[in-house]
Each structure stands twice: as structure tokens, then as C-alpha cells.
Amino acid sequence: MDIGKILSISASGLEAQRIRMNIIASNLANAQSTHTPEGGPYRRKDVVFSEVLGNAIEKNASTVEVKEIVEDRRPFQVVFDPQHPDANEEGYVQLPNVNLLEEMVNMMSASRSYEANVIAVNSAKSMAQKALEIGR
Amino acid sequence: MAMTMTIFDNTISFLSRALDMMSERHKLLSSNIANQDTPDFKAKDINFIDELRAVQSSGGVQNITRTNPMHISGNAGFNSSGARITNRPESNSGYDNNSVNVELEMANMAQNSILYNASAQVISTKFRMIANAIREGR
Numbered sequence: 001m002d003i004g005k006i007l008s009i010s011a012s013g014l015e016a017q018r019i020r021m022n023i024i025a026s027n028l029a030n031a032q033s034t035h036t037p038e039g040g041p042y043r044r045k046d047v048v049f050s051e052v053l054g055n056a057i058e059k060n061a062s063t064v065e066v067k068e069i070v071e072d073r074r075p076f077q078v079v080f081d082p083q084h085p086d087a088n089e090e091g092y093v094q095l096p097n098v099n100l101l102e103e104m105v106n107m108m109s110a111s112r113s114y115e116a117n118v119i120a121v122n123s124a125k126s127m128a129q130k131a132l133e134i135g136r
Numbered sequence: 137m138a139m140t141m142t143i144f145d146n147t148i149s150f151l152s153r154a155l156d157m158m159s160e161r162h163k164l165l166s167s168n169i170a171n172q173d174t175p176d177f178k179a180k181d182i183n184f185i186d187e188l189r190a191v192q193s194s195g196g197v198q199n200i201t202r203t204n205p206m207h208i209s210g211n212a213g214f215n216s217s218g219a220r221i222t223n224r225p226e227s228n229s230g231y232d233n234n235s236v237n238v239e240l241e242m243a244n245m246a247q248n249s250i251l252y253n254a255s256a257q258v259i260s261t262k263f264r265m266i267a268n269a270i271r272e273g274r
Contacts, residue, residue: 002159006159006166009163009166009167010166010169010170013166013169013170013172016170016173017173020173049171049174049175050174051171051174051176051177060167060180060221061163061164061166061167061180062170062171062177063167064170064171064173109173112238113169113173113238116169116238116241116242117169117170119242119245120166120170120245123162123245123246123249124166126249126253127158127159127162127249127252127253130252130253130256130257131252131256133256133260134256134259134263135259135260135263136260
């Protein structure tokens with residue numbers, strides 16, 4: 001039983017979901033940030049997953065990787081708040097295009113996907129353990 | 137009755153082929169679960185029952201005939217256990233064109249892992265029976 005390969009596939013899934021979780025945490029933390037190093041309010045970020053094909057023989061069992069982290073090009077939220085330091089002459093502030101509800105849903109999805117990968121790891125481990133018991 | 141059975145009859149070799157196939161299947165199911173959020177990913181699987189029947193009827197390892205020296209030798213298209221890998225029939229691919237159905241993958245994985253443990257147990261028992269016979273039951 002090629003447990004190493006199975007574990008590396010599941011580990012790639014765990015890693016990809018963890019990166020996704022990091023990005024979601026960053027989006028939530030910066031939901032009110034009006035300043036960024038690039039200037040302007042924070043732009044919501046998102047991960048792009050990509051399948052990584054194995055070699056010729058293992059080509060059917062593929063791992064996953066985060067290909068890139070993209071910025072959401074949707075327009076910023078505009079809120080009327082004349083007291084805000086970053087308000088323009090008319091009193092409007094541009095806030096990040098982060099939608100809390102959307103982030104929470106993504107977070108749940110990432111967390112469930114992570115759990116599914118953990119179960120796959122545990123199941124592979126118990127199978128390997130059982131194989132070692134043959135002939136005992 | 138003629139005693140033609142050798143010490144290790146084909147139960148053990150058959151079951152070890154089955155174990156190989158199940159571990160291969162586990163790899164594919166892990167890959168499906170790891171890629172559950174990858175756009176355009178297609179779920180892959182081994183039709184375990186069909187493949188097991190094929191092994192049973194052929195009674196051995198099937199090799200691919202090479203008709204051209206440019207062909208990849210060995211078991212291209214097959215995996216190390218010799219089982220055919222199929223794309224799971226598309227159910228509802230959804231907006232990201234991904235055909236992984238997590239519930240189905242988890243159910244298949246549970247089934248696969250129980251079958252694996254059971255087969256390993258049977259091989260174990262088989263060996264113990266032989267050992268028992270050698271020791272004349274003492």
C-alpha cells in the first residue's frame with residue numbers, strides 16, 4: 001500500500017484549504033481597512049485551486065495546489081460618513097469590498113473540506129495499520 | 137479426494153490483489169477529496185466489483201500488448217494494481233464544473249476502508265489456519 005502517496009495527496013488538500021482559510025481570515029480582519037501599501041482600501045482576495053497531475057503512471061491520482069491568489073475586482077462599498085478621516089469632500093468613504101456573509105460561508109466550506117481531508121488521512125492510516133497486522 | 141491444494145492456495149494471492157486495488161482506490165478517493173474545490177476537476181474511481189471479477193476470471197495479471205515501440209511499456213492506462221480507472225459519470229457539476237460529490241466520496245472511502253480491513257483480517261486468519269495445521273492444532 002502506497003501510504004506515502006495517499007498521505008501526500010491528502011496533505012496537499014489540507015494545505016490548500018489552510019491557505020484558503022488564511023486568506024479568509026485576512027479578508028475578515030481587513031473588512032474595515034481603508035489604507036493599504038498599494039493605496040486605497042483593502043481589496044478582497046480569493047484563492048484559485050488547481051489540480052496537479054502526477055507522473056505518467058500516477059497520472060490519475062492528482063494533488064491540489066493554490067495556483068494564485070487573486071484580488072476581487074468588484075467595486076468598493078461607498079458609505080456616507082463625513083466624520084471619517086478618509087471621507088471625501090461630499091462625505092463619502094470607500095470601504096473594502098468584503099462581504100462578511102460571503103466570507104463566513106467560504107470559511108464553513110473551507111473548514112468542511114479540511115475535515116474531509118483529515119478523515120481521508122485517518123482512514124489511510126487505519127488501513128496501513130491493518131495491513132501491518134497481516135501474519136501477526 | 138485428491139489433495140491438490142498447495143499450502144498457499146489462490147485465496148491469499150487473490151486477496152492481496154484485492155488489497156492492492158483497494159489501496160489504489162483509496163488513493164483516487166483521497167485525490168477526489170483533496171480536489172473537491174478545484175474548478176474543472178473530474179472525479180475518478182475504480183469500479184471495484186467489476187475489476188475484481190476480471191481478476192477472478194482471468195486468474196492473473198493482465199498485461200498490455202505493445203504494438204509500437206513508442207508505446208509506454210508496462211501498465212499505462214492501468215495503475216500498479218492493474219485496475220481500470222474511470223471518470224465518475226457526471227452528476228451535477230455545478231458552477232465550477234467540478235464533478236466531485238463529497239458525500240459519495242466519503243461513503244466510498246468508508247466502504248473501501250472496511251473492505252480493506254476485512255480482507256487483511258481474512259488473510260491473517262488464513263495464515264493462522266495454516267500455522268495451526270502445521271502445529272497440528274497444538
